[in-house]
Amino acid sequence: MIIVILIASILMASISIIQFKNEARDYHQERLDRKEFAIKEHINYVLSTTTYPLTPENLPLIFKDKIHELADIHNLEINIYSLDGKLLKSSKGSFTVDKIAPPIPKYILKLVQSSVEKRYVDIKNIDGVKNRSSYSQIKDDKFKPLGILNIPYVEDDGFYETELRQFLLRLSQVYSFMLIIAFALAYFLASYITKSLKTISDKINRTGLNQKNEKIVIEANSREINSLIAAYNKMVDKLEESASKLAQSEREQAWREMAKQVAHEIKNPLTPMRLTVQSFQRKFDANDPNLKQKLDDYSKTLIQQIDTMSSVASAFSNFASMPAQQNETLNVVEVVEFSLDIFNEDYIEFETEKDEIVSKIDRTQLVRIITNLVKNAIQAIPDSQEQKKINVTVKEENNMVIIQVQDNGTGIEAENIHQIFEPKFTTKTSGMGLGLGIIKNIIENYKGTITFETELGKGTIFTVSLPITNQ
Secondary structure, three states: OHHHHHHHHHHHHHHHHHHHHHHHHHHHHHHHHHHHHHHHHHHHHHHHHOOOOOOHHHHHHHOOOHHHHHHHHHOOOOEEEOOOOOEEEEOOOOOOOOOOOOOOOHHHHHHHHHOOOOEEEEEEEEOOEEEEEEEEEEEOOOOOEEEEEEEEEEOOOHHHHHHHHHHHHHHHHHHHHHHHHHHHHHHHHHHHHHHHHHHHHHHHHOOOOOOOOOOOOOOOOOHHHHHHHHHHHHHHHHHHHHHHHHHHHHHHHHHHHHHHHHHHHHHHHHHHHHHHHHHHHHHOOOOOOOHHHHHHHHHHHHHHHHHHHHHHHHHHHHHHOOOOOOEEEEEHHHHHHHHHHHOOOOOEEEEEOOOOOEEEEEHHHHHHHHHHHHHHHHHHOOOOOOOOOEEEEEEEEOOEEEEEEEEOOOOOOHHHHHHOOOOOOOOOOOOOOOHHHHHHHHHHHOOOEEEEEEEOOOEEEEEEEEEOOOO
């Protein structure tokens, strides 16, 4: 609508300018014609009342005084030329007739003589001003040519230009007012029409799979928008149903995978237990002098495998349900250093920038994080490696406690990097691979993060960031 108004205003202004110019041109042409007719009538009267014979040679005498009177009456310059184009008499006050006065150009003389009306109007632009000059024959009472009447006419467009400026000013005011009205109307219409669309847009932007999505309960005035709202509400219902099914499917799939892993880990010690019992049953001899020693060996083997199954069950239990946090105010530096005391490896080094970083955290879970990371670091260094080194550092940055565990072991293979924190993933020959999954769960419960950097053949750095809180 605004563009239409702008185009209409431009067209209207262009048409108005053209119309004003045409009117000005027609006005000047008509005015010159009227003036010329009146002057010729006056000249004919002078010729009819003069006492001089009507000959071309007597024209200067006939109009010696009359030409100035005619110029004053009609308020125009008047020039009288001979038939061959020489100036005979002019109404200019300072003009004197002499032989060097400019004659009428020959082409104008020919145009005057060849025209039916014996008249020609010459139009020229001088210094940007349009000048009209009328040339017509002066005749006696028997229509015999005596001379040529010239009436110079300078077009004064000041009046039309003023009118045009005032008209364009009024036009611009009208269209400016219309534009303001159009802008206001467009704003209110857009606000009215898009209010429902904005509500729908906001709802869609907040729609997610893992959350409770709200339906739109507004009633719009547009049938199309109401159809869109109904489609969105239907989508929300289907999304909630799909999210529920997906969550249930994911839970079932996760527990199935976990059950398979637990079953696999339990089967591992059951096989040697079965073989041990079968061997004992097959080779049992009550009179064997080494019977007691064999019973002790069989018992130790069974106890070892039972312990393995117990550790599998404990790991599964710890991962399935984390114990409630028992937060207490403690010195993180002190707890980390204490956690390292259980390790006998002399290549473990501890560094800290501060002797005390106080935060509220569960001591047991913090110890579990440290021991698990250090244990993994020890296992990442091959036994055959001569230079072994593990650095454990604690520092404070931006109200966060940063714990780093760095080893110079074999590093992590590229294909294993993206699944290092998966619950059942492990690169070791034993264990369930639940350790990093458990500590990641602990860290995220504290709104912290755990990341790592690794380089194959040079080692790995695990970085734990925990927020410092005193509440």
